[in-house]
Amino acid sequence: MTSHYLEHFRREYTRTRELMKMKARRTTVGIAALNAVIAVLGVAVAAWRAYAPWLGLASTAVAGVIGVITAWSGLMRHHDLWQQRSLILAELQRIIRNVEHREAAGDDRQVIAQEAMELLDVTLSQDASQWGSLTRTPLGAQPSTVTTVPTAPGDRSQE
Numbered sequence: 001m002t003s004h005y006l007e008h009f010r011r012e013y014t015r016t017r018e019l020m021k022m023k024a025r026r027t028t029v030g031i032a033a034l035n036a037v038i039a040v041l042g043v044a045v046a047a048w049r050a051y052a053p054w055l056g057l058a059s060t061a062v063a064g065v066i067g068v069i070t071a072w073s074g075l076m077r078h079h080d081l082w083q084q085r086s087l088i089l090a091e092l093q094r095i096i097r098n099v100e101h102r103e104a105a106g107d108d109r110q111v112i113a114q115e116a117m118e119l120l121d122v123t124l125s126q127d128a129s130q131w132g133s134l135t136r137t138p139l140g141a142q143p144s145t146v147t148t149v150p151t152a153p154g155d156r157s158q159e
Contacts, residue, residue: 002113017085024078088127
């Protein structure tokens with residue numbers, strides 16, 4: 001039963017991590033591509049002076065789109081959430097490995113389950129706390145990083 005809950009959270013964090021990674025990548029590549037469009041429009045203004053007002057207008061529109069995408073990316077914090085999800089996922093995988101190791105060693109399943117659920121609670125609480133601090137952080141500030149959850153008594157993953 002413990003493995004079922006842990007696996008559920010691992011799958012969910014894997015899904016959200018990949019989603020945030022995709023959004024961060026698309027935003028970064030999209031902004032770079034639109035900056036390239038502005039550069040091409042600048043060259044086009046010099047080459048076709050007859051169309052300069054329209055090309056200048058197009059360049060301004062692209063710059064506006066870049067501003068909107070940048071603001072949206074800063075608001076949603078995709079890159080930061082991707083990193084946070086990666087850290088929490090690593091912690092969940094460590095808990096799963098510990099549970100599997102202890103089950104294979106023949107430890108009491110009730111004790112394993114209790115300690116795993118306590119670690120899961122700490123990890124999920126930490127994730128909620130970190131997410132809350134991320135959303136309240138000014139755009140230019142660096143969010144704090146997720147710290148490692150303390151090892152539970154009886155954790156034999158280090159042996």
